[in-house]
Amino acid sequence: MPTLRTLAEKNGLYYGAAVGKAFWKDEEYRKLLARECNILVAENCMKWKWTQPERDTFTFEEGDDLVAFAQEHGMKMRGHCGLWHQAVPEWLENAPPDRDTMLAIMEKHISTVFGRYRGKVAAWDVVNEAIDDEDSVFLRKTLWLERVGEDYLDSAFHLAHRAAPDAKLYYNDYSAEGMNAKSGKVYEMVKGMLERGVPVHGVGLQCHFDCRKNLTAEMAQNIARLHALGLEVSITELDFRMELPSDSVKVAEQAQRYREMISLVRQAARTMTLLSPPDYLLAAAGWTLVNSLMEEYVYRWFVLRQLRAVTTDLVAVLGSALVFTAHHVVAVSVYLTPALTVMASLGVFLGGAAWSWLYLRYRSIWPPWISHVLADVAVFVIGWHLLFG
Secondary structure, three states: OOOHHHHHHHOOOOOEEEEOOHHHHOHHHHHHHHHHOOEEEEOOOOOHHHHOOEOOEOOOHHHHHHHHHHHHOOOEEEEEEEEOOOOOOHHHHOOOOOHHHHHHHHHHHHHHHHHHOOOOOOEEEEEEOOEOOOOOOOEOOOHHHHHOOOOHHHHHHHHHHHHOOOOEEEEEEOOOOOOOHHHHHHHHHHHHHHHOOOOOOEEEEOOEEEOOOOOHHHHHHHHHHHHHOOOEEEEOOOEEEOOOOOOHHHHHHHHHHHHHHHHHHHHHHHHHHOOOHHHHHHHHHHHHHHHHHHHHHHHHHHHHHHHHOOOOHHHHHHHHHHHHHHHHHHHHHHHOOHHHHHHHHHHHHHHHHHHHHHHHHHOOOHHHHHHHHHHHHHHHHHHHHHHHO
């Protein structure tokens, strides 16, 4: 029977576990993790209370052990977490409450902890559970909100990106999985962060569920709107609780909930990444070799020539590039924020203008096509790195 790790990797997914005290006590548990998981999450040992129990005194022994184990067994590592209203050391609660002091403490902690695992932790829950459970209240009342202000989340993500520029940076929360008031607040928060240029890359949905309820339809809607912002979505703490004592009916119901969740995750992964890794490579090959050639014939051989017949070469080059760009804006605007859409469109326009100039210069479709292929290859290599690591 294949392992869960094998099945996850076959589907382009990560399957893991929150690792706690058993890791240091039970050899069989460590073997189980190595066999079944391809990603690990630090349950407690990377939280503030464990990493900086006293001000400017950092402890990394357990975190280092987990990271070394993950690297040894070819696993990804997820860090949890940067800022949270729980697991706060006493010294931090009693720190001077002024904004500048708290920001300095935040900077020292994030730069030290995130920086230590730079290049070793693939993703971080930078801020955990900042949204209030009350519909009428937006942010949870925490020491960070009270002493720094609402922009403390922006500051945390900027600091995290500076300390760990290669890591995916997440906001993580519970009860925000379906379409409800809390998930709406999460959506508006991360949307605003993106518009302000804050480096947030994904949302973690904790998914602590009652196995008597099926929320996958609502979750699919919520995930889709987060994907439309260009954000990743991770299921970070999944469990389906049942009312005890258990029986065969309840166990079967629980199993069905897990099947539904896996089905949702597989579909959502395909929606976000469009394709699994093997399919991605096949699509990239087809796109770079065939689609680029078709576009060169349409926008250079046809559109450019028609424009050139009625206007100057410069206007024809710019006009064909503009038409070429409009064709792409429709697609990229679905997945990117307005600011990123503008940036991407500018790149497409410059490329289109360069390829139109090459066509006029050499009176042949092949020089612009070769240049177009090289540009597409670069885009797909970047896409591979962003989607699959």
